[in-house]
Amino acid sequence: MASIFTKIVNGEIPSYKVAENERFYAFLDINPLAKGHTLVIPKQETDYIFDLQPDDLGELMKFAQKVAVALKKTIACNRIGVAVLGLDVPHAHIHLVPLNSEADMNFRNPRKEFSKEEFEAIAEQIRSNF
Ligand code: 5GP
Numbered sequence: 001m002a003s004i005f006t007k008i009v010n011g012e013i014p015s016y017k018v019a020e021n022e023r024f025y026a027f028l029d030i031n032p033l034a035k036g037h038t039l040v041i042p043k044q045e046t047d048y049i050f051d052l053q054p055d056d057l058g059e060l061m062k063f064a065q066k067v068a069v070a071l072k073k074t075i076a077c078n079r080i081g082v083a084v085l086g087l088d089v090p091h092a093h094i095h096l097v098p099l100n101s102e103a104d105m106n107f108r109n110p111r112k113e114f115s116k117e118e119f120e121a122i123a124e125q126i127r128s129n130f
Contacts, residue, residue, distance in 0.1 A: 003091035006045045016123035019070065019130045024063040026096075028123055031111040033097050034104055036075040036122055040064040040094040049084050049092040064094045070130040071096055074122075081105045 007013040008027060015027040018038050029037040042060055046052055052060065068080040077098035083105065084094055099105055114122070 003045050003047075003089060005039075005041050005089060005091035005093065006043075009041070009043045016119045018123050018126045019063075019067050021063065024060060026063070026067045028119055029095065032114070033095075033107065033109055033111060034075075034077075034099070035112060035114070036071050036077075036096075036098045036126065037112075038067060038071060038096045038126070040067055040096060042092060046092050047086075047090040049086060049094070052092060060092070060094065064096060066130065067126075068096050070126050071098060073129040074125045083107070 004013060008015045009025050018026040018028060020026070023043055024040065025043055026038050026040045029039050040060065040063060042052065042056060049057065064082070068082070072080050075098040077100055079099050081097040081099040081104070082094060083097065085107065086092065097105055103109070
């Protein structure tokens with residue numbers, strides 16, 4: 001069965017797209033730790049990120065770097081934090097989280113809430129800086 005992220009890539013489930021190329025897709029996390037929290041995925045479904053071919057993992061990280069640069073231009077923060085968990089969704093993904101302190105990267109923190117309009121505006125701003 002296709003992962004929820006494959007359904008997002010195929011447009012079967014909506015997402016707030018941040019960036020895309022032929023092989024990779026970036027979109028806002030629906031339960032963000034911070035404004036601009038973005039997920040970067042390979043379009044081709046692989047469960048575990050370290051099962052990717054080394055070149056594919058490198059390309060994924062290069063794409064995530066471009067997204068992180070756009071994110072940093074868009075959201076006022078000290079750094080863009082990077083995390084890989086993959087405990088909930090079995091489709092390799094990199095979390096990019098705008099950070100001001102170490103505590104902002106705690107995945108047990110309560111998630112931020114944004115309206116559809118706010119999510120759309122955030123995604124649009126990041127897209128325009130990509
Ligand atoms: P992980 O697998 O890295 O532990 O967590 C999965 C992440 O994906 C979570 O931060 C969760 O909020 C996000 N997520 C789960 N389902 C969806 C979805 O349908 N859409 C979006 N945009 N994010 C999702």
